[in-house]
Structures are given as C-alpha cells and as structure tokens.
Amino acid sequence: MVAASVHLLDAIMIMSWWRRILLVLIGAWVPTAIVFAWWTASADSTNPYFPPLSLIVERFTELWFSQEFVTTVVPSLRNFAIGYALACIIGIIFGTLIGGSRTGIKYAEPIIDFVRSIPAVATVPIFIVIFGLDIAMRVASITVAASMPILIATIQGVRSADVVQVETARVFHLSRQQQLWRVRLPGAMPLIFSGLQLGLQIAFIVTIASEFLGSGFGIGSFTLVATESFLILDAWTGVILMGLLGYLINIVFDLVERFSLRWYYGQKKIV
Amino acid sequence: MSTDITISNVSMFFDTPNGRKDVLDNVSYSVTPGHFVAIVGPSGVGKTTLLRILTGLTQPTGGSVEVRGKAIDGPPDGLAVVLQDYTRSLMPWLTVEKNINLPLRNKKMTKSEVRSRVAESLAEVGLEGTEKSYPWQLSGGMQQRVAIARALATRPDLLIMDEPFASVDAQTRFDLEDLVLKVRKDFGITTLMVTHDIDEAVYLSDEVVVLYGKPAHVREVVTVDIGFPRSQIETRNDPRFAELRTHVYSLVRGLAEPNEAA
Amino acid sequence: MLSNGSRASRVRRLPPAAISVVLALALWQLATSVGPLADLSIPSVVETGQALIAELSSSEFYVRLWETIQMAVVGFVVAMALAIPAGILIGLSRFAWRSTKFTFDFFKVIPPIVIIPIVILVLGPTMQMGIFLVVFTLVFAMAIQTGLGVRDADAVLLETMRCYGLGTWSQIRYARLPSAAPYIAVGVRLSASAALVVAIVAGLIGGAPGLGKTILLAQASGDDPRTFATVFVLGVLGILVSRAVTWLQRRSIFWMPS
Numbered sequence: 173m174v175a176a177s178v179h180l181l182d183a184i185m186i187m188s189w190w191r192r193i194l195l196v197l198i199g200a201w202v203p204t205a206i207v208f209a210w211w212t213a214s215a216d217s218t219n220p221y222f223p224p225l226s227l228i229v230e231r232f233t234e235l236w237f238s239q240e241f242v243t244t245v246v247p248s249l250r251n252f253a254i255g256y257a258l259a260c261i262i263g264i265i266f267g268t269l270i271g272g273s274r275t276g277i278k279y280a281e282p283i284i285d286f287v288r289s290i291p292a293v294a295t296v297p298i299f300i301v302i303f304g305l306d307i308a309m310r311v312a313s314i315t316v317a318a319s320m321p322i323l324i325a326t327i328q329g330v331r332s333a334d335v336v337q338v339e340t341a342r343v344f345h346l347s348r349q350q351q352l353w354r355v356r357l358p359g360a361m362p363l364i365f366s367g368l369q370l371g372l373q374i375a376f377i378v379t380i381a382s383e384f385l386g387s388g389f390g391i392g393s394f395t396l397v398a399t400e401s402f403l404i405l406d407a408w409t410g411v412i413l414m415g416l417l418g419y420l421i422n423i424v425f426d427l428v429e430r431f432s433l434r435w436y437y438g439q440k441k442i443v
Numbered sequence: 444m445s446t447d448i449t450i451s452n453v454s455m456f457f458d459t460p461n462g463r464k465d466v467l468d469n470v471s472y473s474v475t476p477g478h479f480v481a482i483v484g485p486s487g488v489g490k491t492t493l494l495r496i497l498t499g500l501t502q503p504t505g506g507s508v509e510v511r512g513k514a515i516d517g518p519p520d521g522l523a524v525v526l527q528d529y530t531r532s533l534m535p536w537l538t539v540e541k542n543i544n545l546p547l548r549n550k551k552m553t554k555s556e557v558r559s560r561v562a563e564s565l566a567e568v569g570l571e572g573t574e575k576s577y578p579w580q581l582s583g584g585m586q587q588r589v590a591i592a593r594a595l596a597t598r599p600d601l602l603i604m605d606e607p608f609a610s611v612d613a614q615t616r617f618d619l620e621d622l623v624l625k626v627r628k629d630f631g632i633t634t635l636m637v638t639h640d641i642d643e644a645v646y647l648s649d650e651v652v653v654l655y656g657k658p659a660h661v662r663e664v665v666t667v668d669i670g671f672p673r674s675q676i677e678t679r680n681d682p683r684f685a686e687l688r689t690h691v692y693s694l695v696r697g698l699a700e701p702n703e704a705a
Numbered sequence: 706m707l708s709n710g711s712r713a714s715r716v717r718r719l720p721p722a723a724i725s726v727v728l729a730l731a732l733w734q735l736a737t738s739v740g741p742l743a744d745l746s747i748p749s750v751v752e753t754g755q756a757l758i759a760e761l762s763s764s765e766f767y768v769r770l771w772e773t774i775q776m777a778v779v780g781f782v783v784a785m786a787l788a789i790p791a792g793i794l795i796g797l798s799r800f801a802w803r804s805t806k807f808t809f810d811f812f813k814v815i816p817p818i819v820i821i822p823i824v825i826l827v828l829g830p831t832m833q834m835g836i837f838l839v840v841f842t843l844v845f846a847m848a849i850q851t852g853l854g855v856r857d858a859d860a861v862l863l864e865t866m867r868c869y870g871l872g873t874w875s876q877i878r879y880a881r882l883p884s885a886a887p888y889i890a891v892g893v894r895l896s897a898s899a900a901l902v903v904a905i906v907a908g909l910i911g912g913a914p915g916l917g918k919t920i921l922l923a924q925a926s927g928d929d930p931r932t933f934a935t936v937f938v939l940g941v942l943g944i945l946v947s948r949a950v951t952w953l954q955r956r957s958i959f960w961m962p963s
Contacts (some may be wrong), residue, residue, distance in 0.1 A: 198800065199804065221827050288943070290936060290939050293818070294939050297921075297932050301748075302747055375812075375814060399822040408823065411820055422814045
C-alpha cells in the first residue's frame with residue numbers, strides 16, 4: 173500500500189515535470205516563430221530602417237559585450253538603482269507616517285493627488301530647470317516619480333490594515349508606534365509591493381527619459397544620438413538592450429517579491 | 444494569578460442611519476476571581492459588543508467596567524484575548540515563535556527568558572517544535588492553540604475569548620475545550636468566554652450568563668454546580684449537565700422560566 | 706438627499722486640503738524669491754501663474770491640447786478594438802493562451818519609451834507616431850487583462866451549464882463574457898489614463914505634436930515659466946481624466962460591485 177502510493181507520487185512528479193517542459197515549449201514557439209520570421213524577412217532587407225537581424229545581432233555582441241557596456245550602460249543602471257532605492261525608502265517611510273495619522277492624510281492628499289497626476293516623464297523638464305543636466309537631476313526625477321505609487325500604496329495599505337490584527341495588538345498593549353510599524357506596515361506589504369512594482373517600471377522609464385531629454389551619457393542618450401546620426405544598427409541594438417533590461421528588471425523584481433511575500437503567497441495557496 | 448472584574452450598569456447604543464439602536468441595557472455582573480464564565484444568548488443579542496467593552500476596545504455609552512476596582516478606559520493590564528478569527532488575529536508574516544513574543548516586546552525580559560517563555564507556552568498547548576512554522580502552515584485547531592499560547596505567554600490574570608472554537612471542526616473543538624480546562628487547572632486565570640454553543644458553555648464554566656432581549660439585559664446567571672475535573676464523556680452524561688443545558692437553552696430561546704413567562 | 710450629504714462632507718473636507726495647497730504654493734514662492742533657491746533661475750509661483758494665464762489665453766495652447774487628445778483617443782480606440790477581441794479569443798483556447806502568454810507578457814513589461822528611437826526613425830515626429838506608441842503601450846496589457854477575465858469564468862458555473870447541455874456559444878455568452886466584463890472595465894479605465902500619458906510622452910521625447918512638444922520647445926528655448934505652467938496643466942488634466950473615467954464607469958457599469 174505504502175509502496176503503491178510512493179509510485180503514484182513518483183508518477184505525478186514525472187508528469188508534472190513533463191507538463192512543465194510542455195508548458196515551456198508551448199510558451200516558446202511563438203517568440204521563436206517571431207524571431208525566425210524577423211530573421212528571414214529582414215535577411216535581404218534594403219530598407220535602411222529595417223536592417224537584417226543578423227547584422228543587428230552582430231553589432232549587439234560587438235557593442236554590449238565590450239567596454240562600451242561599462243561606460244554607457246552601467247551609469248544608467250547606477251542612476252536607476254540609486255533613484256529607485258531612495259524612492260522605496262521615502263515612499264514607505266512617509267507613506268507609513270501619513271497613513272498612520274488621521275489628519276496627515278487630509279493635508280497630504282491634494283498634493284499627492286496632483287503630483288501623481290503629472291505624467292512621470294513630464295516632470296523631467298522641471299528637474300532640468302532646477303538641477304541642470306547633472307546626475308542630480310536624473311536621480312531626483314527618478315526618485316520623485318517612482319516614490320509616488322509607493323507612497324500611495326503604502327498609505328492605502330497602512331490605512332486598510334486588518335482590524336482584528338490591530339485590535340489584537342492594542343489589547344496586548346503595543347504602543348501606537350508599534351501597532352503602526354509592527355502590525356499595520358507588515359500587513360500592508362502585499363499592497364505596497366504592487367506600488368513598488370509600478371514604481372520600478374516608472375523608475376526605469378524616467379531613467380531612460382532623463383537621458384533622452386538631458387543629453388549626455390547613458391544608454392538612452394546613446395540610442396537617441398545613434399538615431400539622430402542615422403546609425404541605424406546602433407539604434408536597434410540600443411532599443412533591444414533597453415527592452416531586455418526592462419524585462420530583466422521586472423523578472424528580478426518578481427523573484428524578490430515571491431521571496432519577501434512568501435507568507436502571503438503561502439497563505440493564499442492554502443485558502 | 445487571577446483578578447476580579449465588575450460590570451456595572453453597562454449600556455450601549457449605536458447611532459445608525461436608521462436612528463439610535465440600543466444594544467445593551469443596564470448589564471451588571473460581577474466575576475469571582477479565578478472563575479470561568481461563559482456569556483451566551485441568541486445570535487445578534489450583543490454578546491460580542493459586551494466583550495469588546497470588557498476588553499476596553501469599545502467605550503460603553505453608559506455604566507462602567509472595573510478591573511481590580513478601577514474603571515477601565517482602554518485594554519486593562521494583564522489582559523489577554525483569544526478571538527474567533529485565528530486566521531486574522533495571528534500575524535501571518537510572523538512565525539509562531541514571533542507571534543507569541545510580539546506581546547512580550549514591552550515587558551522587560553531578556554532574550555533567553557522570552558525564548559523559554561515561548562517554549563513553555565507552546566508546551567502547555569501541546570505544540571512543541573512548531574516555533575519556526577508560519578501560522579498558515581498549521582491546521583485551524585493548531586492555530587487556535589497558538590493564539591492560546593500567545594495569551595498564556597503574557598502571564599495574564601484576565602483572559603477573554605470570543606467564540607474561540609467556532610471555526611474549527613467538531614473533533615478539534617472537543618480537544619480545545621479540554622485544553623481550556625487544563626489551562627484553567629494549571630493557571631486559574633479569570634476567564635470570560637462568549638460562545639453560541641450552550642453545551643460548551645455549561646461544560647467549561649462555573650457560571651453561565653444569559654443575555655436576552657433587545658436591548659439585551661442579563662436574564663439569569665446560571666451556576667454550574669458540577670465539580671471538577673470534568674470530562675467529555677462523563678460530564679456530558681451527568682443528568683445535572685442535561686438539566687442545566689436544557690435550562691440555559693430555554694432561556695436563550697426565550698422559552699422562559701415559569702415565573703417569568705407571564 | 707445622498708448627494709447633499711456627500712457635498713456637505715466634501716465642504717467639510719475642504720479646509721485641510723486648501724490649507725496644504727496654499728502652504729505648498731507659499732513655500733514655493735518663498736523658496737524661489739527669497740529662500741535657498743532664489744539664486745537659481747527657478748520660476749516663482751507668480752511667474753508661473755503669469756505664464757499659465759498667457760498659455761491658457763493663447764489659441765495655440767488649445768490646438769496643442771486637441772492634438773494630444775486626438776492621439777490619445779485614436780490610439781486608445783484602436784488598441785481596444787484590437788485587444789478586446791484578441792483577448793477574448795486567446796482566453797477561450799487554453800493552447801492559444803499558453804502560446805501567447807510569454808510573448809504578450811514580454812511586450813507588456815517592456816516600457817514603451819524604449820522603442821521611441823526606432824519609431825522616430827520610421828514614422829518621424831508625426832501624429833501617427835504618437836498613435837502608434839499609444840497602441841503599442843495599451844494593446845498587450847489589455848489583451849492579457851481581457852484573457853484573464855475570460856479564463857476566470859466560474860468553473861462550477863461552466864460545468865453546470867455543460868450538464869444542462871448548453872453549447873459552447875451559450876457558455877461564452879452567459880459565462881465567459883460576463884466574467885470578463887469587470888476585467889475589461891478595469892483595463893479600459895487604466896488604459897484611458899495611460900493613453901493620455903503616452904500621447905504626451907510621444908510629444909515630449911519623440912517630438913510628436915501636442916502638449917508634450919510644447920514643454921520640449923519651452924524647455925529648449927529656456928522659457929522656464931512656460932515649462933512649469935505646461936507641466937502644471939498636465940497635472941490638472943491628469944486629475945480631470947481619471948475623475949471623468951471613474952465617473953463614466955460608475956454611471957455605465959452600475960451592476961458591477963464597486
């Protein structure tokens with residue numbers, strides 16, 4: 173009986189492995205077909221805007237597997253990382269303080285509502301006026317734009333904390349500050365993470381936008397200059413690299429979220 | 444390790460869009476230190492409202508609650524609670540161990556004291572070795588044991604429970620009831636429990652307080668004159684148990700006492 | 706009666722909001738006229754206000770506004786017309802869903818701003834470019850959203866229908882589409898706000914016509930008060946659009962629980 177059930181379990185495991193492989197295959201055929209179609213259709217292309225994919229790939233490896241990556245892409249990623257990290261800290265701390273105070277929200281709401289309604293990219297010119305074309309401008313615009321969704325999600329999360337949890341904490345004589353930081357804030361984390369994800373995407377967009385608008389260094393600037401100088405291949409490699417970076421950053425975020433919120437997903441799976 | 448609690452003329456009403464709604468009307472009752480008291484009544488009668496007033500989470504609109512002779516205006520010292528909704532009262536992002544030591548933060552205890560207190564409390568409820576688990580990895584009954592362990596870890600002298608076993612299956616419920624009897628024997632904490640299960644009320648209590656009416660008042664305080672220790676099989680077979688549960692049942696159902704029926 | 710109540714509470718809520726707005730403006734004015742930022746060429750409230758009045762009283766502003774709105778609306782309509790039927794179709798077939806999932810997710814996640822250099826090359830700084838960007842931004846996310854809705858149909862309901870011998874079409878009509886409707890509604894609301902943002906970005910970065918370009922030109926010519934004033938207008942516009950869409954939705958989808 174025990175042996176039989178073990179065999180059954182093995183069978184299910186094997187099946188789920190097969191299933192997983194099958195799912196990957198099903199998910200992969202469309203992108204493969206797209207790349208293949210692009211490759212063949214562009215092979216003999218004479219259209220200057222759509223060079224053969226083979227040439228783009230060649231140029232891509234030439235450019236981005238070299239020192240060029242360090243001089244062009246790393247500064248962009250550094251600005252992105254600093255700006256986003258600041259946005260997370262500011263958004264969560266201020267969001268918790270505002271959300272934890274009944275009057276705070278009344279005063280902060282109209283300002284937050286207004287700032288978040290400005291398209292993130294459109295704030296970049298404001299920061300150019302204030303900071304010039306400096307790194308400070310880039311980091312500041314990334315931080316402000318990305319902190320908005322984080323701030324809002326944190327305020328909402330802290331305010332909509334579970335009543336039973338908060339009252340339990342109250343009965344056990346946790347102070348108001350402890351209730352806020354030890355019960356309301358962790359309970360708000362699932363919501364905060366959705367704000368963090370939106371903030372991440374905005375941070376990436378503003379990173380690129382700040383480079384498009386404030387010419388100088390960085391991958392965005394590189395790509396735009398290539399476009400303006402009709403270095404079509406370089407422009408394509410820049411676009412593809414930015415797209416891949418944007419995708420990768422999201423994947424990394426998903427992994428971090430899965431790890432940080434394992435209590436949340438674990439609980440959800442059971443319920 | 445027990446304290447007295449006195450409810451004097453507690454009244455409660457809520458302002459609703461449809462006007463004032465009276466829930467409690469002059470509820471008075473005094474709990475003997477160390478006793479286990481169950482509060483029963485028809486659904487919606489205001490049991491939970493009364494309990495919230497006793498925990499200090501809600502202020503009554505009239506009357507007062509005194510603990511150790513002092514009127515309360517917030518959760519009193521030495522109070523611990525166990526709520527019906529264990530999935531919500533335990534913090535899902537904390538392990539069992541951290542859930543239990545959350546209320547201990549403000550007590551001046553060293554790390555090793557805290558650790559041994561957590562281990563002791565878990566042993567009392569029969570959950571040794573679950574320190575590192577998350578609450579949601581445990582069954583409903585086990586989660587409620589964790590909630591009881593958390594309450595015990597604070598060394599309370601007053602324990603308040605709101606339908607603590609309402610969301611677990613019948614078998615687990617009997618086990619948890621016996622756990623509560625054991626805790627009572629070991630610690631003698633003054634305990635108030637709201638329940639809608641009349642058998643449970645009679646089985647666990649020294650006294651059963653029956654709330655009835657709209658707004659609710661204390662209809663009768665029934666003394667459970669069955670000795671300890673009690674057991675699921677013998678106590679529930681006791682003719683006195685049957686009498687008492689029938690009496691409480693008819694009070695809750697409004698099939699009143701002969702002398703009140705008129 | 707109800708609306709009276711909510712208006713009364715809105716009036717009561719006004720003071721703190723008004724106080725903080727006045728406070729913010731005063732702080733800005735102080736900082737830029739006598740405060741730490743006075744040495745920099747940052748426009749003050751008064752300068753920005755003057756630029757704002759000049760902007761709002763020029764007919765050019767409304768031409769630019771109209772261009773932005775056109776790009777947003779056309780792009781939005783095209784994206785919805787493509788994405789909703791596509792989302793329903795791929796949501797109905799498990800194979801189609803799994804086949805396209807990765808690809809759609811990929812394009813959904815890629816920020817549209819990265820393709821602007823190529824789009825500028827091919828389409829130039831035109832309205833078509835703006836429209837294309839709007840469509841590209843909205844279409845994948847909306848298709849996924851619709852597909853999720855179709856797939857979220859209650860399994861018990863579907864099985865019940867199958868037991869009663871109802872065919873595929875009835876299942877689509879009475880289970881799949883109603884389940885997708887709230888998803889689509891949410892997607893439409895988010896898309897409408899996003900369409901406006903992308904239309905502005907297309908002008909600001911790609912030089913497409915509209916208010917984005919107004920900012921680009923003002924900034925390039927060093928007309929800082931005008932830059933500030935236009936960005937201010939965009940903030941107000943953003944608030945108006947999100948309020949309008951929420952209001953419309955509350956009117957039209959009365960059966961949807963909040």
